[in-house]
Amino acid sequence: MPAHDVLIIGxxxxxxxxxxxxxxxxATVGILSKVHPVRSHSxxxxxxxNAALNPEDSWESHAFDxxxxxxxxxxxxxxxxxxxxxxxxxxxxxHAGVTF
Numbered sequence: 116m117p118a119h120d121v122l123i124i125g126x127x128x129x130x131x132x133x134x135x136x137x138x139x140x141x142a143t144v145g146i147l148s149k150v151h152p153v154r155s156h157s158x159x160x161x162x163x164x165n166a167a168l169n170p171e172d173s174w175e176s177h178a179f180d181x182x183x184x185x186x187x188x189x190x191x192x193x194x195x196x197x198x199x200x201x202x203x204x205x206x207x208x209x210h211a212g213v214t215f
Contacts, residue, residue, distance in 0.1 A: 117145065118143075119142075119143045119144055119145035120137070120142035120143045120144070121134070121137040121142045121143070121144045121145070122144075122145045122146075122147060123137070123144060123145070123146045123147065124147050124148075125146075125147075125148055125155070125156075126146050126147075126148035126150070126151075126152040126155050127152075127155035127156045127157035127158075128155075128157040128164075128208065128213065129157075130146060130148070130155075131146070131152065132204075132208070134146050135211070163215075164205065164215065165177065165201065166198075166201035166202045166204070166205040167198065167201070167202060168202055168205065168206075174198040174199045174201070174202070175198075177198040177201070178191075178194050178195050178198040178199075181194045181197075181198060182194055
């Protein structure tokens with residue numbers, strides 16, 4: 116049986132991003148998924164993926180829209196981090212070959 120330093124469960128964008136980061140840090144990585152990566156939940160997400168990429172937009176307005184869209188039930192600290200980091204992550208994913 117193969118041995119890995121890190122085992123990632125799920126082959127969606129988050130799982131693949133985590134696997135790449137672990138591999139870049141020198142770990143041997145395995146990814147376990149119940150579906151082929153092109154059938155992952157990331158591919159099937161009807162809502163898509165969002166980030167404040169337009170210079171006229173801001174992570175703050177993205178965060179407000181996300182909090183409002185969750186009926187104020189979302190973890191606002193987590194939403195703030197996600198919205199603040201989203202533009203850089205989207206650009207990284209695009210440069211890594213992810214199509215949107």
